[in-house]
Amino acid sequence: MAVLLIAEHHDGVLKLATLNALTAAASLGSSVEVLVAGKHAVHIAAEMASYTGVNQVLIADAPSYSDQGVENVAALVTELVTTSAYSHVLAASTAYGKNLLPRVAALLDVAQISDVVEIISVSRFVRPFYAGNALATVESADPVKVLTVRTTAFAPAEKSTVSAAVKALTLSHETGLSTFVNADFSVSERIELTSAKIIIAGGRGMGSGANFGLLEKVADTLGAAVGASRAAVDAGFVSNDMQVGQTGKIVAPQLYIAVGISGAIQHLAGMKDSKVIVAINNDEDAPIFRIADYGLVADLFETVPALEAALS
Amino acid sequence: MKVMVAVKRVLDANVKVRVKTDESDVELSNMKMSINPFCEIAVEAALQLKERGQASEIIAVSVGLDVCQEQLRTALAMGADRAVLIKSGSDLEPLAIAKLLNEVVKREGPGIVLLGKQSIDGDNNQTGQMLSALMGSSQGAFASDIQVVGEWVNVAREVDGGMETRSLRLPAVITADLRLNEPRYASLPNIMKAKKKPLEVIDAHELGVDITARLKVIKVTAPQERTAGVRVSSVDELVQKLKNEAGVI
Numbered sequence: 001m002a003v004l005l006i007a008e009h010h011d012g013v014l015k016l017a018t019l020n021a022l023t024a025a026a027s028l029g030s031s032v033e034v035l036v037a038g039k040h041a042v043h044i045a046a047e048m049a050s051y052t053g054v055n056q057v058l059i060a061d062a063p064s065y066s067d068q069g070v071e072n073v074a075a076l077v078t079e080l081v082t083t084s085a086y087s088h089v090l091a092a093s094t095a096y097g098k099n100l101l102p103r104v105a106a107l108l109d110v111a112q113i114s115d116v117v118e119i120i121s122v123s124r125f126v127r128p129f130y131a132g133n134a135l136a137t138v139e140s141a142d143p144v145k146v147l148t149v150r151t152t153a154f155a156p157a158e159k160s161t162v163s164a165a166v167k168a169l170t171l172s173h174e175t176g177l178s179t180f181v182n183a184d185f186s187v188s189e190r191i192e193l194t195s196a197k198i199i200i201a202g203g204r205g206m207g208s209g210a211n212f213g214l215l216e217k218v219a220d221t222l223g224a225a226v227g228a229s230r231a232a233v234d235a236g237f238v239s240n241d242m243q244v245g246q247t248g249k250i251v252a253p254q255l256y257i258a259v260g261i262s263g264a265i266q267h268l269a270g271m272k273d274s275k276v277i278v279a280i281n282n283d284e285d286a287p288i289f290r291i292a293d294y295g296l297v298a299d300l301f302e303t304v305p306a307l308e309a310a311l312s
Numbered sequence: 313m314k315v316m317v318a319v320k321r322v323l324d325a326n327v328k329v330r331v332k333t334d335e336s337d338v339e340l341s342n343m344k345m346s347i348n349p350f351c352e353i354a355v356e357a358a359l360q361l362k363e364r365g366q367a368s369e370i371i372a373v374s375v376g377l378d379v380c381q382e383q384l385r386t387a388l389a390m391g392a393d394r395a396v397l398i399k400s401g402s403d404l405e406p407l408a409i410a411k412l413l414n415e416v417v418k419r420e421g422p423g424i425v426l427l428g429k430q431s432i433d434g435d436n437n438q439t440g441q442m443l444s445a446l447m448g449s450s451q452g453a454f455a456s457d458i459q460v461v462g463e464w465v466n467v468a469r470e471v472d473g474g475m476e477t478r479s480l481r482l483p484a485v486i487t488a489d490l491r492l493n494e495p496r497y498a499s500l501p502n503i504m505k506a507k508k509k510p511l512e513v514i515d516a517h518e519l520g521v522d523i524t525a526r527l528k529v530i531k532v533t534a535p536q537e538r539t540a541g542v543r544v545s546s547v548d549e550l551v552q553k554l555k556n557e558a559g560v561i
Contacts, residue, residue: 106442110407112438133329137529241473295543295544
């Protein structure tokens with residue numbers, strides 16, 4: 001029996017979340033096979049083959065997978081699992097993994113376990129629910145376990161000195177159910193939120209999108225990423241892919257600086273596993289202070305520029 | 313075309329969750345329950361399709377205990393035409409819910425099925441994708457815009473890094489993200505009218521699908537509490553502490 005890990009990539013670049021999921025996959029004790037489907041698959045496969053824990057990389061680069069439409073890729077994964085003896089199917093709990101794996105699980109008629117934060121055994125897993133306010137330990141009786149993995153709970157895999165075998169598949173699934181129209185990706189020079197060691201995030205208290213420039217200056221000084229609360233995104237200050245929280249990104253950096261964020265349950269769900277939390281808020285009763293390691297009750301418009309000055 | 317929308321009864325989003333002392337589950341008795349916020353957005357999306365003349369009828373469906381009729385009445389008061397409750401236990405897994413919803417899909421033949429992208433209790437983010445798989449249909453998860461174009465529907469999806477638009481062949485399953493719309497409030501006259509709208513109750517066991525649990529919950533525990541740290545009085549003190557005490561910068 002082997003474990004099948006779905007690699008995620010975009011525009012010829014491997015998504016680093018895959019490496020965290022690889023660590024989880026390798027911990028299951030069986031050999032790990034990685035599936036790379038879509039455009040640039042050969043290039044991504046070569047990269048995946050160089051990581052510790054990978055036993056084999058499978059390439060599926062038929063044109064039907066080139067836009068990574070979930071209907072075609074799910075059909076591919078389902079065929080792989082039904083024709084080979086995989087005990088587990090894993091992917092990172094990203095927008096891509098969350099879209100794909102429940103479809104695969106239903107096609108296989110098995111449960112899917114979301115956002116796994118701990119692997120106790122090959123059939124027992126821990127996952128948070130209720131916005132991270134409770135942890136469930138579940139035992140799966142299904143013949144194949146389909147899991148998405150919370151990336152902040154597993155360290156990324158390391159490079160290996162040897163390269164794993166790479167095998168090209170000839171499979172092609174064209175369901176004709178959906179086609180790609182266009183994509184609009186926010187171009188940012190800054191480090192990605194989910195892999196940042198330091199994050200500075202702003203909330204409704206920032207007042208406007210332009211004021212996020214204050215946070216960006218601090219972020220540039222610290223080499224940090226910039227995040228936001230849902231309130232800031234809904235108010236149109238910043239784009240939604242910057243949202244940290246239950247329905248946005250889950251992060252656990254070394255340092256999380258929350259500026260003008262009250263600390264609603266839904267926001268805390270996305271950042272409360274950060275090592276050190278700093279809160280800057282002018283409301284001393286804001287719930288964020290109840291979990292912050294360091295709290296500063298002050299006007300952010302004076303504090304943030306002062307912080308930038310003190311750091312540079 | 314008909315549009316079907318699934319709604320779930322969940323613990324209200326603003327309630328502080330407590331884990332039971334016997335570690336069997338979270339405490340739900342005597343708690344305020346509401347319609348899942350993402351489901352409310354799905355209902356609003358269905359209403360907007362009808363207002364644009366693209367949906368002929370909106371059927372709200374829920375799976376669960378008898379009390380879920382309250383959430384179906386909310387959907388009816390918002391503007392859904394009729395409702396179906398599939399009566400079952402309260403803690404079905406997403407796969408079982410998807411199978412039951414699929415039975416209603418087979419009967420009603422909707423062009424679009426709308427769901428929330430996740431429930432705020434289970435946080436699974438699975439049911440829509442699973443239903444789409446069972447229907448063999450196209451799937452548009454995490455939608456922030458929906459445009460019907462003939463036999464296809466263009467769905468803008470919120471993905472990591474930005475937005476992706478895909479064109480889906482109808483019938484399609486679409487799950488709503490927060491930014492799809494701003495759900496309307498049901499007015500008092502509409503709440504009164506909703507009481508007269510049809511609400512059909514079907515017993516889950518009559519639908520002939522296997523809804524046995526695949527996962528056994530061993531225990532439910534509270535996560536490690538974070539406690540408040542210290543207040544600092546100035547930016548300089550903060551930077552000093554981050555450098556020397558926490559060692560994070």
